[in-house]
Structures are given as C-alpha cells and as structure tokens.
Amino acid sequence: MLSKTVAELSAALDRKDVSSVELTQAYLDRIEKLNPDLNAYITVCKEQALKQAAEADKQRAAGNSTPFTGIPIAHKDIFCTRDVLTTCGSRMLHNFVSPYDASVVERLQQAGAVTLGKTNMDEFAMGSSNETSYYGPVRNPWDSSRVPGGSSGGSAAAVAADLCAIATGTDTGGSIRQPASFCGITGLKPTYGRVSRFGMIAFASSLDQAGPLSKSAEDAALMMNAIAGLDSRDSTSLDHPAEDFTAHLQQSLKGLRIGLPRDHFTADLNPAVQTILQDAIKVLESLGASVTEVDLPHNHLSVPAYYVVAPAEASANLSRYDGVRFGHRAENPVNLEDLYKRSRSEGFGDEVKRRIMVGTYALSAGYYDAYYKKAQKIRRLIKQDFDEAFKSVDVILGPTSPHTAFKLGEKNADPVTMYLEDIYTIAVNLAGIPGMSLPAGMLQGLPIGMQLVGPAFSEARLLNVAHQFQLNTDWHQRRPEVK
Amino acid sequence: MSWETVIGLEVHVQLATASKLFSGSSTAFGAEPNTQANIYDLALPGTLPVMNEEVLRMAVSFGLAVDAEIGKRSVFDRKNYFYPDLPKGYQISQLDHPTVGKGSLRIVMDDGSEKVIGITRAHIEEDAGKSLHEDFQGMSGIDLNRAGTPLLEIVSEPDLRNAKEAVAYLKKLHSIILYLGISDGNMSQGSMRCDANVSVRRKGETEFGTRTEIKNINSFRFVEKAINHEVQRQIDLIEDGGRVIQETRLYDSDRDETRSMRSKEVANDYRYFPEPDLLPVVIDDAYIDAVRATMPELPDARCSRFVKQYGLSEYDADVLTSSRAMADYFEQVAQLCGDAKLSANWVTVDLLGLLNKQDLDIQQSPVTPTQLGTLISRIKDNTISGKIAKTVFEALTEGESDVDQIIESRGLKQVTDTGAIEKLVDDVIAANPDQVAQYKGGKEAVFGYFVGQAMKISKGKANPAQLNELLRKKLSE
Amino acid sequence: MALDNTDVEKIAHLARLQIKQPDIDEVTSRISNILTMIDQMQSIDTSAVTPMAHPFDATQRLRPDQVTETNQRDRLQQIAPATENGLYLVPKVIE
Structure with missing residues (x-):
C-alpha cells in the first residue's frame, strides 16, 4: 500500500479500502522504523498528521475531496510551516519555529494533504549530496553507503523508500532533478515563477523554484495542479493562465520532436549511461517521436556563471541571519561585530560560508563587472541557446547526472568537483525553463535518471512525455529494498 | 583669501502612505515598539517584498513637479551592509535606474534674486528602523516600526553656494512636497531629513574641494548653522595648512558642531546588485499623464x-x-x-x-x-x-x-450719519479757535490736528472720508 | 584569480564571518579554486550582450496602499533570542 502513487492512494481512499488515519499511521510507523538509518526526515509531525488525517477522512466522507485529501506527504525543510520547526538544514535555524506557512504548504493543506514531516536537505539548499546538512547526511535507500543527491535529498529518499506518498522539493541548480535521478523517482522543476516562493527560504532568488518529487509523472502533475499559480505575495510569481497539468497526460507522442544536445553525449558521459539513454530514446521513438541533435553552445559556461549568480544572491539573502530577531545567537557577545561574526560563523556550515564569501567577492567594488555582470550576460546567452534549440524541437533529452549515486564522502575533497555534478541541470535554472528527471534504467543496482527540458510553460508537455514513457516502461516502479 | 562654498543636499522624504513600501504594515508614527513590524519587516526567512502602488504615484508626481525625466523602467537594487536597524542586511533602493531622473527647482532669495538648482535624481528606498540607546544592561534596543517606510531620496546637484541658498532650496522642496501631499514634511519627527555634502575651494578654482557629508540635520535652522559651521571648520583647517578628509560628520545641535562619525566609516562596500525578488517597474505615458492630471x-x-x-x-x-x-x-x-x-x-x-x-x-x-x-x-x-x-x-x-x-x-460701528459728523466738526472748530486761525492763515498742516481731535472724540469711529470732506468744507467757509 | 589570506579576511569581514586562523589557508585555497573555475567565463566576449537579471521580461505588479497587518509582536518575539519592553536587544550601538 505504501508504495502506491498518489493517484492510486486517492482511489483507495475513495473506495474506503483504507482511511487516511490508517494510511498516515502506516507511514508514521515506517518512518519510525527506517528513518533512524536513512535520516530522511529532520522533523516528524506525528500528532498534527493524525489530526489532519482524521479531518481529511471526514472531508472525503462528506464528498469534499481533492486528489490530495488525506494523502500523506512530506515537505522539504526549506518551506516554512506554521508552529513547526523549520531548519533549512542549518544550525542557524535549529530553533526556528516558523510563525507562518509557505504558499506551497498552505495550498497543499487546503487541498487536504496530511503533512508527515519536514525532510532533510543540504544546508540552505547548497549542495549536491545532502552532506552539508547540519542534521547529518541522508542515506540513499538503494545503497546506504551512497548519497541520495541534493539538495532535496531527504525528500527524494523519503519518496523512494516509501516514507511518504509524494514530497515537495526546491531546485536552484538541479536540487530536485539530481536527487530524483539518484533515488529512482520522478522530479519536476517548473518554469521560474510558476510556483510561489513565498515562505520558501531563499538561496538564490532568481533561480529557486519549488516542485514535486514523486513516484510517477501523473503524481507530479497532480501536485502541480495543487501548488502552481499566481501568488500576490511573490512579486516574481507569474500571471499565467491556470491549467490542468493532467489534461494532456494521455496525449500521443506522435510528431514529438526530441533534441539531443551534442555536448551532453560526448566521451565525458559514462558509456553505460549513454546506452541506457539510447534505450530510453528508442522507447520514445517507438511511440512516434523523432530525434535530432541540437547545440547548446554556451552550456559549458553554465556552471561558472551559476557559481557567480547563485552565491551573489545568496550572500545577500543570508545577511538576515544575524542573531537579532530569530535563529541562532552567539552567547555573551561583547559587541555588535562579535554578535554578528560569532552568530553567523557558529550558525553556518563551511559550504554556506564559502558560498557567501564567493558571492560577497563577486559583488565587491572593482569585481562586479568581471563577475556578476559577466555572469548575467552569459545567462542571457544560455537562454538564447535554448530559445534557438526550441525552434526546431519540442523537448530536449539528456542525462540528469553524469553517473549514478556516489559514495558518501567521495566528492568532498574539493568543492569544484561537487559543483560539476550539476553540469546538465544548471543551465535550465539560469534560463528559467522547466526540466524534469525520470527513471530511465538501472546500472549496477542503482537508478539512472533521464532529463527532459522544455520551453517556458511546457510542464504539461514534459509530463505528457514522461507519463507515456512510464506507461511503456517500469523503471519508475522499481523500489529499493530498505532494511 | 576668499573662499567659495559648494553644497549639495540629499534629502530623505518619508512618503505619506498608509502602509509600508513592501509590506502591509502601518506607517503610523508613534506606535508601541515593533507593533508595526510584520514577518517581512522583520526579514523572517522566506518573506518577499510586494510594492505599494501609491509610492510609485507619489514619486512620479514629485518628478513631474520638478520637471524631471521620469524613469519609464525603474529597477530596484540591494544595498548591502550590516546594521541592527536594517533587518535584511540590505536596503532595497534604486541605483542606476531611479524612478525620477534629472530635474530642477527655482529658488527665490530674500533680496528677490532667483536661482535654478539642479536635481540629480530622486529614488525610492526603504527606511531603516531605530536604535534606542537607553540602557538595557549595556544593550541597545531595536524598534523596527519604521523599517520599510517608503522614502524618496532627493539628490541635488552641487549647485548651492551658501547656507542661505541651501535653506531656500530645502524650503522650496518642503513646499512642493506639501503641495503634492506626498509627505507631512515634519522635520522634527524625521519625515524629512537632510544630509549636506559640503566642500570649499578658493574663488576662481574649477575643481571641487574634498567634501564631507554632514548627517542628522533635522530643522531648517540647523541646516544653516551646520553648514556655516562646517564651512568655517574646513576653511580654518586649510588655512592652518591642513587637509579636509572625505568623511561623514554628525551635526550636534546642542553643541552646534559637527564631529566625525568613525563608526560609519569602516570600508563601506555596499555591493549593489539588482534586487532579484522584484521585477522592473514599467510605466507608460498614459500612466504619467494620469498622475499629472491628479496633481494640484x-x-x-x-x-x-x-x-x-x-x-x-x-x-x-x-x-x-x-x-x-x-x-x-x-x-x-x-x-x-x-x-x-x-x-x-x-x-x-x-x-x-x-x-x-x-x-x-x-x-x-x-x-x-x-x-x-x-x-x-x-x-x-x-x-x-x-x-x-x-x-x-x-x-x-x-x-x-x-x-x-x-x-x-464694543460699539465699534463707524459713524456715517452726516448730521452726527457735522456736529463733531462744529464742536472741534469751536473748541480750537487758535488752530482755525493758523489754518486760515495758510498753515495747511494744522488740518491733521483737526482730524485727530475729531477721531479722538468719536473714539475712531467717524468715517474718515466723510470727516475729511466736512472739515475742509467748514474750515473754508 | 588567486586570492591571498588578506583578501579572504577582508571578504569575511564584509560578510561578517569569522575564520579561525588554522583554517585560513584551506579556506583561501578552496575559494581560489572556485574562482579559477568561474574564470572560464572570461573565455568569451560578451561586450554586446545585455545582462539578464530575470529569466522573463515580466514587470512588477503593484499592490494597493492598504494596511493589512495587525500587531503580532508577542507571537513574533517568541522566537527572538533577546527582547525587552518589546525591543530587540543587541550589544550597544555606538554612533
């Protein structure tokens, strides 16, 4: 039962095969059993979840239900949840009980979802392995010696290990797609501005975007129906007509034009991963899609540009953590500077401090043009590359990550090695367009993800392609055996 | 040696909106500390700015009032620095694309001479909170009610040549702001605050001297005193062989002096960059015309x-x-x-x-x-x-x-009854035969004496025109 | 772009971070490596390109000038580290 999709659970609840209270209790039991090893959750909201479940059962009985009524979900701990600890994976917020709900949390709650808890993540979403969390690393359910990916590693592991039906995540440079790939699940990063950032703790404001980590493309579509849409509390939220993301799932792929970026399929890519992707492409071709090569000539500059833009924005976004109004405060500060410096140095981990310093440097007098402005220009070139490519193809397909989940500690020696993990995902954030990852095969017992990228507002099309692929393959149904 | 003073003013005007620039908190003055600071004003994680439309209208109306270029596309930037009254660790302001660009303002001096003062720009930004220095066991208390109140910072060209011109400029600005109704302009409550950039140079020189910035000038009177004081300080310094250093100085009205604010001097590098939580504010001619139409x-x-x-x-x-x-x-x-x-x-x-x-x-x-x-x-x-x-x-x-x-x-009604005035005139003539003789002898000046006497008796109520006419008539009879 | 320890200390101060002396060499070397990676950006000429701050050419929405907030001080100060008489306390601010 716990491995079922949201769509299946919703039907089961409708049929009264199970109640939300029973389902919620079953997930809570499994969390209690497995979380001590996986460390996917930072906070479990047992009482609140059971209360919400009981209410959801009433609502379903009264016929007031949405597909999410009574569905147990998890939120990445980057989303503010009223009266619930919200840490963002940082010591800085070890005591931050949010006085308000994020827009995403509020919308899912209104849809009747049950919140099981808050999932572990890289500190302030800065990381690709979940190892920068103050609350300890998350373990990959497929192999506990390996990382789940990051930064939404807790959400990905929780979905893969059936510790929730579906989870929310955020993606600034690949933080939904890469962990989805490493954990063998489906993840969608929507178009920038589709989902409100209100109440989502900022890392890099012009890149951050919330989205689902799910067991199927259909579930991702269902969650998008619940969370997407204009929010007046976020000035960058886009006023785009509401749409039903499930409406086109059944559409045929006949005539679909798929582009393969030449620079993604080179000798640098693991040949076994190449083979898996070629097999996936064959499936799509058999469903009526055609394939051509496309060029993204500035993709190789996406990591450098990203590591200016994201740290620069982060350096300012993280200035509010000063020990004055909330969060960690150093003991007995001798003066103001001491209060700031010690609170911040004790509260932030090494990777966060490093990025704050890189960003501070990139914005400082004399370097702004060479770094920040240059990066913003490359950002435009990257977006233009995609605009050009989408003149001849509908979606771009490639690997989500160069390889399968790596071992804990394997890439910690040098930050730059870790940064290059996101080489295939980062350009999508810089361009603001949607991208998703879905399971495409297995390599030595570990899942491999395939990335689909489309033009702005093409989420429904991406979900359609993914859903059709999932109707014809079973990679998304593989589950790890978690002991 | 004669000296020339060069002054530019930066005036911060609190805009009289009901709610803050980027949040729905009240801007009312004088509330209990931190009762008007919501989750955004406190910079809680995850909170975002949403701009108040009235601020834009007010800024544009000011721009139109000083014949300024109006920014059709204004962009907000973050100005980064740490200070306890600045909750986000950055102030949202406008650097390269302010809402109000170049404009000008005409001032009239007491002697009737006129001068046009250039306005460099006026940009929208957030006000900071307040640090209260009363003692809390050696701590300062922070009140964030004011944090996020909309400000218009109006920057003048260095066109002012003495403290009197600076005051005239400030008064004109004050008047325009009150005409437009965009601020209460109350200097003692800080709704209008002035910083002055002051430098001196020897007459005839074309390069500007090194300037100092005087902060905290909160009345028209202090503007004049603070500038005059600073000008004299700079001249004395140079004449004694010293050099003016570029710095921020605080005006102390109690002692009538300026002193260096070293705490604010520590290597400011504001690291401005475009505010990613806000989009460009774009307006068209129709908007500008609509604002113009509502202006007094x-x-x-x-x-x-x-x-x-x-x-x-x-x-x-x-x-x-x-x-x-x-x-x-x-x-x-x-x-x-x-x-x-x-x-x-x-x-x-x-x-x-x-x-x-x-x-x-x-x-x-x-x-x-x-x-x-x-x-x-x-x-x-x-x-x-x-x-x-x-x-x-x-x-x-x-x-x-x-x-x-x-x-x-009080019976102050004027006596206009001809009969009553005629009697009054007769009485006065009868009582003063000597003066009548003088008058008739050609001493015209004595006429005023008769008027005075008549007014005295009537307690000022006699109609002056009628009284004059009758007196002349009777005296020439 | 290689930085030295003095540069890093200056940046750390701007960002109000403290770096312990034994760690400074490693911090400097890691940040320098990151900057070297970033410097790949300089391989292309972008003089004719307009910087892009946001992915889309959207413009700012405005909200009506209305007070929508009520006094939440007690609730919001429950999570504050140090307050007195409704004020947030910090070490003495010297001007």
Whole structure:
C-alpha cells in the first residue's frame, strides 16, 4: 500500500479500502522504523498528521475531496510551516519555529494533504549530496553507503523508500532533478515563477523554484495542479493562465520532436549511461517521436556563471541571519561585530560560508563587472541557446547526472568537483525553463535518471512525455529494498 | 583669501502612505515598539517584498513637479551592509535606474534674486528602523516600526553656494512636497531629513574641494548653522595648512558642531546588485499623464496666477504661495471679501506678523479665513474703518469668534450719519479757535490736528472720508 | 584569480564571518579554486550582450496602499533570542 502513487492512494481512499488515519499511521510507523538509518526526515509531525488525517477522512466522507485529501506527504525543510520547526538544514535555524506557512504548504493543506514531516536537505539548499546538512547526511535507500543527491535529498529518499506518498522539493541548480535521478523517482522543476516562493527560504532568488518529487509523472502533475499559480505575495510569481497539468497526460507522442544536445553525449558521459539513454530514446521513438541533435553552445559556461549568480544572491539573502530577531545567537557577545561574526560563523556550515564569501567577492567594488555582470550576460546567452534549440524541437533529452549515486564522502575533497555534478541541470535554472528527471534504467543496482527540458510553460508537455514513457516502461516502479 | 562654498543636499522624504513600501504594515508614527513590524519587516526567512502602488504615484508626481525625466523602467537594487536597524542586511533602493531622473527647482532669495538648482535624481528606498540607546544592561534596543517606510531620496546637484541658498532650496522642496501631499514634511519627527555634502575651494578654482557629508540635520535652522559651521571648520583647517578628509560628520545641535562619525566609516562596500525578488517597474505615458492630471497647482504656477489674476506684486505672490496652506488661506479670504489686494495685505502683514510672533503655522492660526474675510468685508462696506479693524482683529486673536458681534458689542460701528459728523466738526472748530486761525492763515498742516481731535472724540469711529470732506468744507467757509 | 589570506579576511569581514586562523589557508585555497573555475567565463566576449537579471521580461505588479497587518509582536518575539519592553536587544550601538 505504501508504495502506491498518489493517484492510486486517492482511489483507495475513495473506495474506503483504507482511511487516511490508517494510511498516515502506516507511514508514521515506517518512518519510525527506517528513518533512524536513512535520516530522511529532520522533523516528524506525528500528532498534527493524525489530526489532519482524521479531518481529511471526514472531508472525503462528506464528498469534499481533492486528489490530495488525506494523502500523506512530506515537505522539504526549506518551506516554512506554521508552529513547526523549520531548519533549512542549518544550525542557524535549529530553533526556528516558523510563525507562518509557505504558499506551497498552505495550498497543499487546503487541498487536504496530511503533512508527515519536514525532510532533510543540504544546508540552505547548497549542495549536491545532502552532506552539508547540519542534521547529518541522508542515506540513499538503494545503497546506504551512497548519497541520495541534493539538495532535496531527504525528500527524494523519503519518496523512494516509501516514507511518504509524494514530497515537495526546491531546485536552484538541479536540487530536485539530481536527487530524483539518484533515488529512482520522478522530479519536476517548473518554469521560474510558476510556483510561489513565498515562505520558501531563499538561496538564490532568481533561480529557486519549488516542485514535486514523486513516484510517477501523473503524481507530479497532480501536485502541480495543487501548488502552481499566481501568488500576490511573490512579486516574481507569474500571471499565467491556470491549467490542468493532467489534461494532456494521455496525449500521443506522435510528431514529438526530441533534441539531443551534442555536448551532453560526448566521451565525458559514462558509456553505460549513454546506452541506457539510447534505450530510453528508442522507447520514445517507438511511440512516434523523432530525434535530432541540437547545440547548446554556451552550456559549458553554465556552471561558472551559476557559481557567480547563485552565491551573489545568496550572500545577500543570508545577511538576515544575524542573531537579532530569530535563529541562532552567539552567547555573551561583547559587541555588535562579535554578535554578528560569532552568530553567523557558529550558525553556518563551511559550504554556506564559502558560498557567501564567493558571492560577497563577486559583488565587491572593482569585481562586479568581471563577475556578476559577466555572469548575467552569459545567462542571457544560455537562454538564447535554448530559445534557438526550441525552434526546431519540442523537448530536449539528456542525462540528469553524469553517473549514478556516489559514495558518501567521495566528492568532498574539493568543492569544484561537487559543483560539476550539476553540469546538465544548471543551465535550465539560469534560463528559467522547466526540466524534469525520470527513471530511465538501472546500472549496477542503482537508478539512472533521464532529463527532459522544455520551453517556458511546457510542464504539461514534459509530463505528457514522461507519463507515456512510464506507461511503456517500469523503471519508475522499481523500489529499493530498505532494511 | 576668499573662499567659495559648494553644497549639495540629499534629502530623505518619508512618503505619506498608509502602509509600508513592501509590506502591509502601518506607517503610523508613534506606535508601541515593533507593533508595526510584520514577518517581512522583520526579514523572517522566506518573506518577499510586494510594492505599494501609491509610492510609485507619489514619486512620479514629485518628478513631474520638478520637471524631471521620469524613469519609464525603474529597477530596484540591494544595498548591502550590516546594521541592527536594517533587518535584511540590505536596503532595497534604486541605483542606476531611479524612478525620477534629472530635474530642477527655482529658488527665490530674500533680496528677490532667483536661482535654478539642479536635481540629480530622486529614488525610492526603504527606511531603516531605530536604535534606542537607553540602557538595557549595556544593550541597545531595536524598534523596527519604521523599517520599510517608503522614502524618496532627493539628490541635488552641487549647485548651492551658501547656507542661505541651501535653506531656500530645502524650503522650496518642503513646499512642493506639501503641495503634492506626498509627505507631512515634519522635520522634527524625521519625515524629512537632510544630509549636506559640503566642500570649499578658493574663488576662481574649477575643481571641487574634498567634501564631507554632514548627517542628522533635522530643522531648517540647523541646516544653516551646520553648514556655516562646517564651512568655517574646513576653511580654518586649510588655512592652518591642513587637509579636509572625505568623511561623514554628525551635526550636534546642542553643541552646534559637527564631529566625525568613525563608526560609519569602516570600508563601506555596499555591493549593489539588482534586487532579484522584484521585477522592473514599467510605466507608460498614459500612466504619467494620469498622475499629472491628479496633481494640484504647484507653487510657481500659483505664484504667476496670483500676479496675473489678482494683480498682486511678485513679492506678495511669492510669500503667499510659499506654502499650500497659506495660499489656500489667502484665496479663501479673497473670495469671501472680494478684494484680493486688501486680503494680501492683511495676510502678509497682520496675519503673518501674528503667526511669527506666536511661532505658529498657518494651520494653527487663531484667526480663520472666514473671520478674516468677514472682517475685510466690514471695511469694504464701511461698517468699520481700517484702523478699527485692527482692534477687531486683535479681539479675534484673543479668542472671540464673531466679527459682527465684536463690532456690535464694543460699539465699534463707524459713524456715517452726516448730521452726527457735522456736529463733531462744529464742536472741534469751536473748541480750537487758535488752530482755525493758523489754518486760515495758510498753515495747511494744522488740518491733521483737526482730524485727530475729531477721531479722538468719536473714539475712531467717524468715517474718515466723510470727516475729511466736512472739515475742509467748514474750515473754508 | 588567486586570492591571498588578506583578501579572504577582508571578504569575511564584509560578510561578517569569522575564520579561525588554522583554517585560513584551506579556506583561501578552496575559494581560489572556485574562482579559477568561474574564470572560464572570461573565455568569451560578451561586450554586446545585455545582462539578464530575470529569466522573463515580466514587470512588477503593484499592490494597493492598504494596511493589512495587525500587531503580532508577542507571537513574533517568541522566537527572538533577546527582547525587552518589546525591543530587540543587541550589544550597544555606538554612533
């Protein structure tokens, strides 16, 4: 039962095969059993979840239900949840009980979802392995010696290990797609501005975007129906007509034009991963899609540009953590500077401090043009590359990550090695367009993800392609055996 | 050696909106600490700014009032620095693309000379909170009620050449802001704050000297004192062989001196960059026209109209339009009594004299426009003389309210009955035979004596014109 | 772009971070490596390109000037580290 999709659970609840209270209790039991090893959750909201479940059962009985009524979900701990600890994976917020709900949390709650808890993540979403969390690393359910990916590693592991039906995540440079790939699940990063950032703790404001980590493309579509849409509390939220993301799932792929970026399929890519992707492409071709090569000539500059833009924005976004109004405060500060410096140095981990310093440097007098402005220009070139490519193809397909989940500690020696993990995902954030990852095969017992990228507002099309692929393959149904 | 002073002013004006620039918190002055600071104002994680439309309208109307270029696409930037009254660790401001660009403003000096002062720009930004230094076991207390209140920072060109010009500029700015109704302009409550960039150079030099920035000047009087003080300090320094260093100085009004603010000097590198939580504010001509349509008549336009429509002197018109409240007052009085020139005299001489003496604003005037208008009407319809009117005016300032009742109860009504005046004239002539003889002997000046005597007896109530006419007639008989 | 320890200390101060002396060499070397990676950006000429701050050419929405907030001080100060008489306490601010 716990491995079922949201769509299946919703039907089961409708049929009264199970109640939300029973389902919620079953997930809570499994969390209690497995979380001590996986460390996917930072906070479990047992009482609140059971209360919400009981209410959801009433609502379903009264016929007031949405597909999410009574569905147990998890939120990445980057989303503010009223009266619930919200840490963002940082010591800085070890005591931050949010006085308000994020827009995403509020919308899912209104849809009747049950919140099981808050999932572990890289500190302030800065990381690709979940190892920068103050609350300890998350373990990959497929192999506990390996990382789940990051930064939404807790959400990905929780979905893969059936510790929730579906989870929310955020993606600034690949933080939904890469962990989805490493954990063998489906993840969608929507178009920038589709989902409100209100109440989502900022890392890099012009890149951050919330989205689902799910067991199927259909579930991702269902969650998008619940969370997407204009929010007046976020000035960058886009006023785009509401749409039903499930409406086109059944559409045929006949005539679909798929582009393969030449620079993604080179000798640098693991040949076994190449083979898996070629097999996936064959499936799509058999469903009526055609394939051509496309060029993204500035993709190789996406990591450098990203590591200016994201740290620069982060350096300012993280200035509010000063020990004055909330969060960690150093003991007995001798003066103001001491209060700031010690609170911040004790509260932030090494990777966060490093990025704050890189960003501070990139914005400082004399370097702004060479770094920040240059990066913003490359950002435009990257977006233009995609605009050009989408003149001849509908979606771009490639690997989500160069390889399968790596071992804990394997890439910690040098930050730059870790940064290059996101080489295939980062350009999508810089361009603001949607991208998703879905399971495409297995390599030595570990899942491999395939990335689909489309033009702005093409989420429904991406979900359609993914859903059709999932109707014809079973990679998304593989589950790890978690002991 | 003669010196020239160069001054540029940066004026922060708190815009009179109900809610803050980027949050729905109230901007009301004087609330209990931190009761008007919501999750955004406190910079809680995950909170985002949403801009108040009224701030944009106010900024654009100011731009139009000073003939400035209006930014069709203005962009917000983050200005980064750590300070406890700045919750986000950055201030949202506008650096390269302000809402108001280059403009200018005309000032009139006391000697009637005019000068045009350039305005470099005016940008929208957030105000900071307040640090309270009362002792909390060696700690400071932070109140964030003011944090996020909208400010318009108006930056002048370095066109001002002395403290008096700076004051005239500031007063003109103040007047425009009140005309537009975009701020209460209250300097003592900090709704209008002024920083002055001051430098000196030897006459004839073309390069500017090193400037200092004087902060915390919170009244018109202090602007003049602070600048004069700083100019003298710089001149003394240079003449003693020293050098002015570029720094921020604080004006201390208690001691009348400026002193260095070293705490603010530590290597400021504000690391401005475009605010990613906000999008460019884009406006079109239709928007600008709509703002223009709602704007009131401004001081310069009103001044010219007063000259043209009412036949006032340039000087009187300028005085009367120096504030919107004063101009409104004058126009109400003039409309009521139908005599603009007489109204202008009463407002500029009697009323302003009274207000100056009692240190009151026109809004606090003890005499209402209706009272003054009625009073002037009674002069016009010969109920009282101009001289008696002063007595009535005095009674009004002392709290009596009804002009006609004052005239009635004190018996101040002018005597216009020819018979009564004729008797008065006869009595005066009969009582002063010597003077009559002098007058008839050709000493014209004695005429005034007869008038004086007649007025004395009538307690000033005799109609002066009638009295004059009858006196001349009788004396020449 | 290689940085030295003094540069890093200056940046750390701007960002109000403290770096312990034994760690400074490693911090400097890691940040220098990151900057070297970033310097790949300089391989292309972008003089004719307009910087892009946001992915889309959207413009700012405005909200009406209305007070929508009520006093939540007590609730919001429950999570504050140090308050007194409704004020947030910090070590003495010297001007």
